[in-house]
Amino acid sequence: MNIIEARHLIKRFGPFTAVDDVSFAVAAGEFFALLGPNGAGKTTTIRMIYGFSPLSAGELAIFGLDIGADWRRIRSRLGVCQQENTLDPDLTVAQNLLIYSRYFEMKPAVARGRAEELLEFFALTGRRGAKVMELSGGLAKRLQLARALMAEPELLILDEPTTGLDPQSRHQVWDRLLALKKRGLTVVLTTHYMDEAEHLCDRLVIMDHGRIIAEGRPRELITRHAAESVIEIEGPGEELKGYIREHQVEHDDLGERIIIYAEPRGELERQIRERFCVASCRFRAGNLEDVFLRLTGRGLRE
Numbered sequence: 004m005n006i007i008e009a010r011h012l013i014k015r016f017g018p019f020t021a022v023d024d025v026s027f028a029v030a031a032g033e034f035f036a037l038l039g040p041n042g043a044g045k046t047t048t049i050r051m052i053y054g055f056s057p058l059s060a061g062e063l064a065i066f067g068l069d070i071g072a073d074w075r076r077i078r079s080r081l082g083v084c085q086q087e088n089t090l091d092p093d094l095t096v097a098q099n100l101l102i103y104s105r106y107f108e109m110k111p112a113v114a115r116g117r118a119e120e121l122l123e124f125f126a127l128t129g130r131r132g133a134k135v136m137e138l139s140g141g142l143a144k145r146l147q148l149a150r151a152l153m154a155e156p157e158l159l160i161l162d163e164p165t166t167g168l169d170p171q172s173r174h175q176v177w178d179r180l181l182a183l184k185k186r187g188l189t190v191v192l193t194t195h196y197m198d199e200a201e202h203l204c205d206r207l208v209i210m211d212h213g214r215i216i217a218e219g220r221p222r223e224l225i226t227r228h229a230a231e232s233v234i235e236i237e238g239p240g241e242e243l244k245g246y247i248r249e250h251q252v253e254h255d256d257l258g259e260r261i262i263i264y265a266e267p268r269g270e271l272e273r274q275i276r277e278r279f280c281v282a283s284c285r286f287r288a289g290n291l292e293d294v295f296l297r298l299t300g301r302g303l304r305e
């Protein structure tokens with residue numbers, strides 16, 4: 004049985020369709036990402052999953068239970084970490100965890116034990132008495148994650164867990180999430196960071212304008228829509244352009260720069276290296292950012 008089964012989800016706000024016929028499934032133990040630019044419909048989709056936003060149409064089952072009929076039973080098995088800081092600023096770190104446990108009717112002794120474990124796991128023990136107001140963005144996010152895990156959820160839902168964090172905090176959050184993954188927790192996260200999805204996720208969908216435009220494992224998507232190997236050439240000359248045409252080389256011409264999609268260590272790569280890399284050439288592995296830009300275009304968004 005899948006943990007999430009979403010079929011033809013639609014969410015309308017008046018005449019505007021924010022989520023437009025989205026279907027996907029998440030299996031137990033999977034790390035699944037909704038990746039997409041701002042406004043793609045990621046938050047709206049996961050708000051339907053955690054029951055904060057009724058569907059306009061479609062079917063949604065979590066743990067095999069219908070989101071409409073069984074919301075209460077589903078809710079007690081979910082952990083949610085919203086994008087904005089939803090901690091209580093006047094309470095301490097530890098109090099935020101304990102207060103939250105009351106919603107789940109946890110026994111106080113159990114809640115205290117669980118809070119201690121989570122403070123330890125998120126390296127917050129030293130800050131247990133600090134007021135939330137005093138925490139940096141990274142610490143606050145770790146506390147929010149800890150809180151989402153208080154009631155030992157079977158599914159953790161994270162909306163942009165690292166947006167706005169500095170690189171150290173971001174990597175700390177990633178490490179903790181990877182540790183949770185090892186324990187077999189099912190996680191759905193949204194992000195607009197391609198590297199985050201690539202680093203953390205087993206599988207992802209790319210959303211744009213309320214629709215899913217690609218789905219797969221990161222490596223599959225990279226080979227399908229970009230390439231394992233990418234060559235970027237600044238100031239491409241006519242000779243190179245002729246070669247690209249003649250050999251029908253997969254590429255994007257950005258004017259000042261040409262991006263070539265190639266097999267790693269293949270003949271094309273060798274030819275380019277030997278014949279056309281007089282000025283500036285960069286050889287690198289293909290990544291999800293290439294996939295994303297190829298699918299959604301390079302133009303600026305609103």
Ligand SMILES: Nc1ncnc2c1ncn2[C@@H]1O[C@H](COP(=O)(O)OP(=O)(O)O)[C@@H](O)[C@H]1O
Pocket residue numbers: 016019021039040041042043044045046047048
């Ligand atoms: N409550 C709402 N009322 C009207 N429009 C909304 C509402 N919530 C989201 N939207 C719109 O739906 C679109 C998708 O938003 P959202 O799901 O927040 O995108 P993302 O999380 O991918 O950035 C956006 O254009 C946003 O303005």
Ligand SMILES: [Mg+2]
Pocket residue numbers: 045046047086162193
């Ligand atoms: Mg969002």
